[in-house]
Amino acid sequence: MKCSSPLLFALCVSMFSGWPALAHSATEEGKQVEQTELIRLRAGELPAVTLTSDILFRVLSAEIGATRGYYDMAGQTLLQLATETSDPRLAKRAFQFSMADRNMARALRAAREWALLSPKDPEAVASSLALAASSGETTGLAGALWERIDKAEDKEQAIAQASAIVGKMPDKELALEVLEKALHPSVLSLPVSHLALADAAWAASDPYRALEEADKALALAPDMEPAALRVLEYGMKVDPDRAIDGAREYLQQHPEARKLPLVLVNRLVERNDFDGALALVGQMRNNAPEDFDLLYTEAEVNIRAQRYDQAKALLEEYISVQTQRRQSLRDDATSAVADSSDARLLLVQIAEKQNKPHDAIAQLDKIDDPSLQFQAQVHKAVLQARLGDLGRAQATIDTLRPSDDHQRSVLALTLASIYREAGRTDRAVEILLQADKDIPDTTEIKYDLAMLYERQGRMDEFEKLMKRVIELDPDNANAYNSLGYTYADQNRNLDEAQDLLERALDLDPDNPYILDSVGWYLYRTGDLEAAIEYLERSYKQMPSADVAAHLGEVLWVTDRRDEAVDVWRQGHEQEPDNETLVKTLKRLGVSLK
Structure with missing residues (x-):
């Protein structure tokens, strides 16, 4: 059987070079051969096995199958061949394919076979021990690790390997x-x-x-x-x-x-x-x-300390150094382009903290790292919208040429968010509806579109679309949370809300949005003490006006009214026009004045 391509020819050479044409037999002579083979294996030599057309065919079938993604078949075939031929190379290959297939049980069998057939190969032994450890099989593991350490010439390396294995x-x-x-x-x-x-x-x-x-x-x-x-x-x-x-x-x-x-x-x-x-x-x-990287480090510390003028001076000096590097070296021979762009992103961050959006936009326009330019211009559009210039924001988005579906979805989500924040929910819905047609089954688009439907009071469409998000992405904690919270907030489908919120909590147990939803659900079902516990956990992580409204209400109905008013005041200071907080105070007849 001939190898029909350079790739398979190379495989034939690497896999079968050194295979002698000596067959096993059931005779006394055959038994002596088997004993000799065992001695040779322990000495680190390869077995003497006849390279038959059947063996060659099975190996090539496994390798070709693996190139097409059929790792399961490839791993099984080569592990069986390894046990038949006692060739550690086949066991190693079976181990590699089993790992690619994520079949840990077969990978462990292959690794053990590999280590048995090649006991002096440190990679084989380490792979076998590591897989056994990860599978929780620890019997004799300490002794095996010590044996490796004791026999190793480089004790430190062997100890490091033992540490990695456990x-x-x-x-x-x-x-x-x-x-x-x-x-x-x-x-x-x-x-x-x-x-x-x-x-x-x-x-x-x-x-x-x-x-x-x-x-x-x-x-x-x-x-x-x-x-x-x-x-x-x-x-x-x-x-x-x-x-x-x-x-x-x-x-x-x-x-x-x-x-x-x-x-x-x-x-x-x-x-x-x-x-x-x-x-x-x-x-x-x-x-x-x-x-000069320490200039960047010092700037970061100053930003954390809110010493923005010092940070800006350091970053400008850092950019000057990187500019000199770019002038003296080719761009592909230095990281100066990326380093300068990172510094400008910090300057953008400072400008936004100082409420200087025009300065932030100026810095974004100076970013010339190709890997960051798309992100920079999207951010620029957001800032332009915050300045109230929707036309410029739209024009900035329109000039961008997305390279893939991910960038196309980012543009649609950003533009929809811009119009939503401007109060133009209908336009935001139009954008996402079109994007949903152009890039179907993109969960982020469907999720945001569902949330817009909820804002418009189109609850049937909201529920249908959010359930579709969960169907497409069963591990999307935000989708479970949004649907569960909506049911709890409307005081309906509370059994289903419980299932949804429990699933969200399992997926993301420390998410403050989910903790708030769970607390609100518990309030709706009358478990007030548990509701306070979850809402306080949420508020500690995310002291927003929405959470303040919920926590304050539960405290209010449990006669902890002074605490409730304190929480509401904190939320009001942060966001005096928050819709949830305003409605809560009005419904309960509370004035913070």
Whole structure:
């Protein structure tokens, strides 16, 4: 049987080169051959098997099938061949195809066959152990990992591989136990052992043990930056002040460190210690004056600190540096174009925070990174609409030439949103109806169109379209939430609302919009204490006027009226014309004056 293409010819050569023409037999001589084959396999040699036309045909059929996406057939065929021929190459290929097919059970069988046939191949053994771990099969795993570590010439690499293998176990506490047993006392003098234990403890939600192991690693290797990083990161959960002081001490002794100071800057910003973060960035700039990326970092910190003038000056300096890079090097030889565009996006962000939309538009027009220009012009149209110039916004959208259906849907959704915010709901509906015809079964378009129907009071069309969204995208939490909330708000179909909101909550349990809907549903069904719990959780994450209206109403009817008024006042300060809040106060006869 001949290979009929260069691709298949290459496959023939790679797969079958070295196959001798020696067949197995059932005779005594055959048994001796089999024993010899076992010895050869253990020595890392390939088996002696006759390359028959049947074997060649089955291998080629599997490979051709895989190129067409039939990984199931390919994996089964090659795994069977691997057991028949004892060739580890076929087992490896069966493993690869089974992984592509996401058939973990067969992938594990193939990996074990591969490791059995090629026990000296570290990739084969690691694949077998990792799949066993991810499947929760841990019997003997610690012993197998220790055997690999003990025999390895590079102990650190073997420990790192063991850490990666146990990291695939679904039970993280058990993973830590397995790793503890696999790391015998003889390797605990290696810092990497304690780093591995620290990471496993962290994954098992034990920050105290994670910090303890990270401290041990740093004590064994005081110059090791990865250990210092873990002491900082894990220590922030245990004793943040100690963790920060320890990182500062390390940096005094190792001013050349790069990753640790950047992480420390982020942690200081999270604690609103902007002066400390800026002082640290200043030290980094003194130590590495040629590192102009630190200008960008310093600008980001200033933005978080709302020191916008300082941030703008730094970003303009950064853009100037990138412009010089572009002038001295070809655009394809530098990241200057992308870096300058990223800086301009930050300037856009600053302009919007300072309520200077014209400045933001000017920056958007200067963005010349091809990958960002579409996004920039869409944002420009939104800003033009906010300025009340719908004509310019429409013209900006019309000048864009979308390259695919995704960009076409973005344009339709953006334009519809512009007209909706301008109070022209009918025009927004027209845009999305046309888009729905042009790009059918796009769930984002159908979802927004359904929400417009709801705003217009066209409830039958809203329900029909939202159910179609759920049919097309069964994991769309927003669709379940929108339909469930609407039923709850209208105090109808409450059983169906419960099912919809439970599904939404399963998909996105911390979403404040969903928490608000669940709270409102519970209010409708009379479970007031549970309603308050969910609404307070929502309001903590998203203190909007809509949630304030709901939470305030439940507090009001449970005779916690002072609290209700406080919540309503907070919502009114944020959005005095909010329709939900205004209607709630009017219905309950409450004045905030």
